Amino acid sequence: MPIGSGARFVRANLNSRPGNNIWAQMPGIDDEKIILKPTAPLVNINYSSAAWTGRNRCSATGGLMYQVPMPSNYVIPNTNKNSSAVFLMRDGRTLVQTQPVARCTAGGPATSFAKFSNVDLYGSGITGAHGGSGLSAIGGSIRLGELRPGTTTGPRHALKVNVYAKEALFRCTTRSACSRWPATTSDSYAVGWYGSATGNGNTAMKMGALLAIPGSTSITSLGLETTPAKQLAWTLQNYGAYIVDDTYAPGFDISAEDGPDGSKRTEFKRDWGFDMNQKVQGNTAWMRDIQRLMRALSVVDNNSPTSIGGGGTPRQPLAPAIAP
Structure with a gap:
């Protein structure tokens, strides 16, 4: 607007x-990790408590949070940044958002810390994975x-x-x-x-x-x-x-x-x-x-x-x- x-x-x-x-x-x-590849292979995002502690985000400390489409060769290195991410799902309209995401090995699983409610690509476009405000990681x-x-x-x-x-x-x-x-x-x-x-x-x-x-x-x-x-x-x-x-x-x-x-x-x-x-x-x-x-x-x-x-x-x- x-x-x-x-x-x-x-x-x-x-x-x-x-x-x-x-x-x-x-x-x-x-x-912002904007991954709009709905036909890519499904990848597990597992829970990691590393968050912004400075610990390595590469390894999971918990179980499955999401399965999302992500190209096999796409890597998200370990950092201590916000690393907000958004994924377009198979239906071409559901957006999954999470933060902070890491995927340290091509073809492997990813990790993240915070879950946010899914939103519709054709909805208001307001909410998402910026944890300080609750606002979108794509808009x-x-x-x-x-x-x-x-x-x-x-x-x-x-x-x-x-x-x-x-x-x-x-x-x-x-x-x-x-x-x-x-x-x-x-x-x-x-x-x-x-x-x-x-x-x-x-x-x-x-x-x-x-x-x-x-x-x-x-x-x-x-x-x-x-x-x-x-x-x-x-x-x-x-x-x-x-x-x-x-x-x-x-x-x-x-x-x-x-x-x-x-x-x-x-x-x-x-x-x-x-x-x-x-x-x-x-x-x-x-x-x-x-x-x-x-x-x-x-x-x-x-x-x-x-x-x-x-x-x-x-x-x-x-x-x-x-x-x-």
């Missing part, structure tokens, strides 16, 4: 040097084929970002006050962590907040140096980006596809000649542009189920309906 003419904006006040740390990710890339990801040379516009859909919740989000005192629609939850540690570094009193900045560049802002006035940043600015002004997770360490992350069809990181570097993921310390044009975009962001404070994007006249035509 595009941002609407009725959108009411509240400044996000994001720190473009999170934690005042020169090693902050700017941007980091939250790689909002920058996909292969997007953010490429030859166009002045960015992706024609809302994006997803992770923020350093310790300073960026409202210092909530109850779990119910830590998130807002469309998020269905917040991190289990939200109370006592969100906003604790800054005493953040901005009640608009909660898990699930829709960030956008107000329509009154001239994109040219931002002084952007790189073409992909100008494309992102177009998307952020016309569709925005939802806060879906906490970076936990200082940084600002963008969700992007990484699956059997390829990695958005690889495509991006091939297209533009520089890495999609960078750090503040690098002081590159792309990094500086991400900081400029962060400073330009506000919250669509009246985003709701009855006024998605703030309501009113959409800034862009609605996407055509997808028929099953």
